[in-house]
Amino acid sequence: xxxxxxxxxxxxxxxxxxxxxxxxxxxxxxxxxxxxxxxxxxxxxxxxxxxxxxxxxxxxxxxxxxxxxxxxxxxxxxxxxxxxxxxxxxxxxxxxxxxxxxxxxxxxxxxxxxxxxxxxxxxxxxxxxxxxxxxxxxxxxxxxxxxxxxxxxxxxxxxxxxxxxxxxxxxxxxxxxxxxxxxxxxxxxxxxxxxxxxxxxxxxxxxxxxxxxxxxxxxxxxxxxxxxxxxxxxxxxxxxxxxxxxxxxxxxxxxxxxxxxxxxxxxxxxxxxxxxxxxxxxxxxxxxxxxxxxxxxxxxxxxxxxxxxxxxxxxxxxxxxxxxxxxxxxxxxxxxxxxxxxxxxxxxxxxxxxxxxxxxxxxxxxxxxxxxxxxxxxxxxxxxxxxxxxxxxxxxxxxxxxxxxxxxxxxxxxxxxxxxxxxxxxx
Ligand code: AMP
Ligand code: MG
Numbered sequence: 001x002x003x004x005x006x007x008x009x010x011x012x013x014x015x016x017x018x019x020x021x022x023x024x025x026x027x028x029x030x031x032x033x034x035x036x037x038x039x040x041x042x043x044x045x046x047x048x049x050x051x052x053x054x055x056x057x058x059x060x061x062x063x064x065x066x067x068x069x070x071x072x073x074x075x076x077x078x079x080x081x082x083x084x085x086x087x088x089x090x091x092x093x094x095x096x097x098x099x100x101x102x103x104x105x106x107x108x109x110x111x112x113x114x115x116x117x118x119x120x121x122x123x124x125x126x127x128x129x130x131x132x133x134x135x136x137x138x139x140x141x142x143x144x145x146x147x148x149x150x151x152x153x154x155x156x157x158x159x160x161x162x163x164x165x166x167x168x169x170x171x172x173x174x175x176x177x178x179x180x181x182x183x184x185x186x187x188x189x190x191x192x193x194x195x196x197x198x199x200x201x202x203x204x205x206x207x208x209x210x211x212x213x214x215x216x217x218x219x220x221x222x223x224x225x226x227x228x229x230x231x232x233x234x235x236x237x238x239x240x241x242x243x244x245x246x247x248x249x250x251x252x253x254x255x256x257x258x259x260x261x262x263x264x265x266x267x268x269x270x271x272x273x274x275x276x277x278x279x280x281x282x283x284x285x286x287x288x289x290x291x292x293x294x295x296x297x298x299x300x301x302x303x304x305x306x307x308x309x310x311x312x313x314x315x316x317x318x319x320x321x322x323x324x325x326x327x328x329x330x331x332x333x334x335x336x337x338x339x340x341x342x343x344x345x346x347x348x349x350x351x352x353x354x355x356x357x358x359x360x361x362x363x364x365x366x367x368x369x370x371x372x373x374x375x376x377x378x379x380x381x382x383x384x385x386x387x388x389x390x391x392x393x394x395x396x397x398x399x400x401x402x403x404x405x406x407x408x409x410x411x412x413x414x415x416x417x418x419x420x421x422x423x424x425x426x427x
Contacts, residue, residue: 247271
């Protein structure tokens with residue numbers, strides 16, 4: 001397990017005392033605390049290049065080769081010596097052969113001669129310039145070149161893209177297809193990556209039923225576990241699904257213990273308020289450590305962060321929209337930190353003109369669900385995705401962004417400028 005051993009200092013923690021303090025934490029304070037606690041997974045694995053997609057590089061890769069390894073042509077055209085380029089008028093150079101990509105021209109090239117050359121092909125020794133084929137007129141076995149070419153044009157020098165020993169990909173990089181291509185271009189077939197974090201999830205609630213079972217009065221389907229499984233999978237962690245847990249102290253404690261025994265982090269939903277059936281925060285208080293459990297955001301005010309055993313713990317609210325909002329804002333950056341890729345997703349925020357009237361009470365930072373689009377002018381416009389209730393998954397499903405309304409903000413009138421955070425493929 002990767003969690004360090006120190007407890008949260010109570011003095012710094014207005015929310016950890018019994019009674020849970022009065023002040024709500026601001027989201028940025030809460031996030032800073034989470035990120036201040038997380039230590040990345042330390043274990044390394046060496047994997048095949050393709051299997052490294054979405055993984056975090058553990059050891060920097062420096063190039064062991066020059067790229068390109070040979071002087072080569074950047075164009076299809078004719079390779080010649082700059083000494084034969086005409087200063088004015090034209091010059092006819094005799095074509096003595098062809099240099100193909102992967103099949104260099106082996107013969108000599110003398111003054112007054114040139115070689116047909118393809119993009120990526122090695123430049124014959126006595127040549128230093130490539131004239132694009134579009135700038136050449138063929139006359140029999142000669143290429144007629146116009147004036148205006150400079151020595152060295154359209155030639156890629158050895159090591160021009162990367163010198164031997166240069167840093168190719170830094171440790172801590174979340175590997176995307178571009179990095180896989182780059183590493184392959186250097187001949188690197190296996191890379192050292194950090195182990196994928198193991199994240200255990202469970203839902204709490206007597207009312208929850210798994211899919212496929214009929215619902216008795218008052219029961220609902222356990223939707224959070226599916227949404228959380230989705231976002232965690234997209235982040236590239238190993239998800240351990242521990243199902244849903246009844247609202248008893250014993251069952252909840254057992255689930256905590258099972259989760260902590262196998263996972264680096266635990267993400268639960270429900271049971272974090274102060275209702276009689278809410279055991280999560282209480283168990284965290286008694287058997288783990290609580291970092292905070294109230295953050296001034298809407299939806300999602302009660303959210304628990306802490307430690308249980310060796311695992312980090314995130315207790316998300318039960319309402320499905322609240323669970324996704326708090327996941328997006330707090331757990332996502334924590335997962336990236338746990339992966340060792342804290343800088344992988346800098347937040348993308350856009351300014352947009354709001355077409356809808358939005359209701360908002362000052363006091364909490366709000367994440368309303370919106371649908372944004374780009375206008376022909378290039379500016380962005382956003383409208384409400386519909387009913388904003390914390391349980392209304394339809395508006396979350398229809399949305400493509402959060403409309404972020406600051407703490408002190410009141411109602412928003414149509415035509416106002418607002419800040420928008422695109423889901424960026426996660427929700
Ligand atoms: P709680 O935070 O446990 O008080 O739950 C708040 C609301 O979210 C209640 O209406 C729950 O029924 C609902 N809820 C809790 N967990 C889930 C879940 N896993 N899937 C769907 N709804 C849930
Ligand atoms: Mg509940």
